[in-house]
Amino acid sequence: AQSVTQLDSQVPVFEEAPVELRCNYSSSVSVYLFWYVQYPNQGLQLLLKYLSGSTLVKGINGFEAEFNKSQTSFHLRKPSVHISDTAEYFCAVSEGAARSSASKIIFGSGTRLSIRP
Amino acid sequence: DVKVTQSSRYLVKRTGEKVFLECVQDMDHENMFWYRQDPGLGLRLIYFSYDVKMKEKGDIPEGYSVSREKKERFSLILESASTNQTSMYLCASSPPPQGTVSYEQYFGPGTRLTVT
Numbered sequence: 001a002q003s004v005t006q007l008d009s010q011v012p013v014f015e016e017a018p019v020e021l022r023c024n025y026s027s028s029v030s031v032y033l034f035w036y037v038q039y040p041n042q043g044l045q046l047l048l049k050y051l052s053g054s055t056l057v058k059g060i061n062g063f064e065a066e067f068n069k070s071q072t073s074f075h076l077r078k079p080s081v082h083i084s085d086t087a088e089y090f091c092a093v094s095e096g097a098a099r100s101s102a103s104k105i106i107f108g109s110g111t112r113l114s115i116r117p
Numbered sequence: 118d119v120k121v122t123q124s125s126r127y128l129v130k131r132t133g134e135k136v137f138l139e140c141v142q143d144m145d146h147e148n149m150f151w152y153r154q155d156p157g158l159g160l161r162l163i164y165f166s167y168d169v170k171m172k173e174k175g176d177i178p179e180g181y182s183v184s185r186e187k188k189e190r191f192s193l194i195l196e197s198a199s200t201n202q203t204s205m206y207l208c209a210s211s212p213p214p215q216g217t218v219s220y221e222q223y224f225g226p227g228t229r230l231t232v233t
């Protein structure tokens with residue numbers, strides 16, 4: 001069965017510093033990987049996704065993530081964060097399989113990113 | 118842009134009440150989902166539907182039921198609300214998978230339900 005682990009529940013970072021949010025997954029088949037962001041009092045919004053092809057994926061707001069199959073990781077990075085990046089970030093995985101399971105996405109427990117001025 | 122709307126942002130109900138949470142999407146998506154979000158637990162799938170009148174249990178269906186009479190609308194029902202159902206409820210929709218490739222889900226703003 002697939003699962004997602006976000007190793008850090010909270011990450012405090014100074015403004016303009018780089019950040020990496022870690023995500024590891026477990027799955028026995030091909031996977032599709034996502035990062036979502038949730039700003040305060042809002043729903044989730046897609047940041048980026050990996051379906052196939054290049055292992056380095058670029059998303060919105062200057063974020064990028066690298067798919068590493070051997071380490072089963074999909075870490076999210078940004079070279080310089082801004083106060084507006086304060087939010088909760090969720091890593092998610094979906095397996096390629098029969099119709100119903102391919103539609104479902106499993107979410108990690110989330111990482112709260114707080115930016116200090 | 119895909120729009121997923123939920124009937125209420127905040128809701129307060131009493132223990133034992135029947136509660137309806139409504140979700141509507143305007144992109145003609147086949148798939149619709151209900152999650153609950155609790156601190157430290159991420160999102161947990163309650164139910165999902167891949168077609169009108171079709172539903173499948175998620176990871177935590179106990180105490181909930183769903184209804185999908187029209188493609189654009191997916192309702193979550195708490196038959197008899199309890200205090201442990203106090204949570205944030207998120208609705209999402211997505212196109213069907215293409216072969217085995219999954220597509221991302223689009224989320225509504227959430228309903229924060231408090232059961233007293």
